[in-house]
Amino acid sequence: MTDSSAPGNPSSTAVIVLGAGIVGVSTALALQQRGHAVCLVDRQAPGRATSYGNCGILQREAVRPYAFPRDWQALLRVATGQGNDVHYHLRALPALVPALARYWHASAPARYAGTVAAYSALIRHCLDEHAPWIARAGAQDLVRHDGWLEAYRSEAEFDAAARDATAVAADHALDHALLDRAALHQAEPALRDVLAGAIHWRDPWTVSDPGELVARYAALFERQGGTFCHGDAATLRASGSGWQVSTADGTVEAAQAVIALGPWAADLTTRLGYRLPLFVKRGYHRHYAAEAMPSKPVLDAENGVLLVPMRQGLRVTTGAEFAHRDAPPTPVQSGRAEQIAAQMVRLGAPVEAQPWMGARPCIADMLPVVGRAPRHSGLWFHFGHGHQGLTLGPATARLLAELFDGDATYVDAAPYDPRRFGD
Template sequence: MQCQTLVLGAGIVGVSTALHLQARGRQVVLIDRNEPGSGTSHGNAGLIQRSSVTPYAFPRDLKTLARYSLNRQSAVRYDWRYLPRVAPWLLRYWQQSAPAPLADATRAIQPLMQRCVSEHDPLIEAAGAQALVRTEGWIELYRDPNALAAATADAANLGPYGLAFDLLDRQQLHAREPSLSQAAIGAIHWLDPKTVSNPGALVRAYARLFVQRGGQFIHGDARSLRQVGGGWQVSSQRGPIDAREVVIALGPQAAEVLKPLGYAIPLESKRGYHMHYQVRPGMSLRHSICDVEAGFVIAPMDQGIRLTTGVEFAASDDPGNEIQLKRCEVIARSLFPLGERLDRQPWLGRRPCLPDMRPVIGPAPRHEGLWFNFGHAHHGLTLGPVTARLVAEMMCGEVPFTDPAPYSAGRFV
């Protein structure tokens, strides 16, 4: 079997990449060992996060570092056994979180963030997925007056980015979310982002659109990728598939495929969990709410109220646990009356992160016909369609909508 382009990975990034290449006339086959949207794209907080103009940086102040070092926080947890292995990566992450490199990362990510909502919109409409998307924004909630004051000052400095938001005192916050407890003292309501009530279903809707437009989705193993003659080949349930070019859009699994090809790109997984809860009679949650201090989100989903945790550093293939989820759940219940758990066990996902807080997008430095689109960290759902546009423009010889140099794999080679 032959095609022009193989896209490896059927999460939001891979499916969006397949759609953009298809729209430019390419014959595309989308490959994944699982169903579309069943990996990391399935379990996130459902935020198309236009308001996140600054990447999630490593803490630099000693007070926060000392608190996290005790490994008792809900926002960040680490496995002691994994610490020696991840320590060099964390050092690079800490170095890149200094003011100057963080400012560079912020500038680099802006052209992508500015278009994140507008790139989703035509796909949502074409896929008939409007019922999955809400336009009420999301709420950044605070329990501590000092933290609220600092966040309010930071928001006031974001004028150049053209973001719309409301500053809410306790009374205004509870008018918008009456079921919150009095522990919530204020918030910032970001109005530009959109939220998704079932992120996995949105990815599957995009995948159906790809197939309806003539594309093929085939189960296969990306780890079988190899060069054959002047092109690439991957094994699938339908036998070998050959293509002139291939896009690696595998999220946290990208490093596993690239290592045999000689690419040591420093990709690390930030693990995270979710659990769904019943909505108690008489209670309601109208918006997705992020407790910044505790590092979790509670969001109204089709499956119930979804609680998503912060970051866990542990071996990617280690089994999941409930340590971080339980810590978050205690705090979440003090803010909102969560009902009974609905899932038999917590869902575990892996966010693909790079130490300089920007994805890898563009051609492979040493292999013709090999292209990258991975490393979206906490913003896979947010940035999937816009980075898909960028890599498709590059592959098809169009003028890219923004300079792709900040995302080049060459920075690690």
């Protein structure tokens, strides 16, 4: 047997990390910087799946995760297909009901307050955890530091959102500005005059190519001696006192394994006997060759459509679609998003022939799963980041690496422990 600490040797290593999205790549980097030999395994190149298709915002302001609507008007709006922020496949609902029921339960105000406390404890560190990797990966050209705009069409909606934003900013030490119609037009002349105002969240950073950022993090990992192998996580098996997985470079064996598979995590954890309340929200985006783009992301908050200036063009993203993860794409939200976006900017021709579709890995209590698997020695869980995988990947990777080494953790790890769902 070869030295388990030898870098660059995929046949025998200290840790296997399954999944090369932002969470998996961050896990590999965090363990590597603590001296562990790591083999990162995925069927695709790093950053090509869920991490490729997102809004590209490191959301320092996102101290509150998306809660399940509690008022009947919001629920009726979703049920009747009004708006574009939520869409659902009726045939998928029976399978989703148990997780959605727990999601609704966790969103009750008293419970949600505790969730916000735990969630914001991680969010406040997101930029600090990304910053050194951005520098070491040579990714500064992908990142801007001027925030994003949460915009509203209705004066009344803008006024209500502005009051809420001011309170949240005060509670969580966030920097923001309120732009009325005139100030918004002056700041973003590419926008047509259909928006009543916007909240400018100033703390967040924006990424012009999220998939490329993940790829550069992965390249940093490999330059530092880490190994990436193409392989299928479904082949993971217990092997003696450790784990093994089949890859294009042969079987990789390790004492420890981390499941960081995002929306595919349930495939493996269910086979291992776990029943975690993980479900997916699908989303779509498409790039357009806009004549002029806003300088920063702009969310049409009342319609759930986000315009993001990217290297590929102006990315138009949709809200959430509740459906089976692998069901064929449906054009409902992406078609509406194009129409809504065209009211705000001159879109130009689409860059891709068809919209991109991906899935977000969501946990019913809105907190990621980070920690040791309850019933399997040497197995770790790191997934369930919902809408904030890009934002939180390095922050939760640091937490997992500290737990992995038995060190004191920089935030309380209990809220994210897999054992909160039982053994």
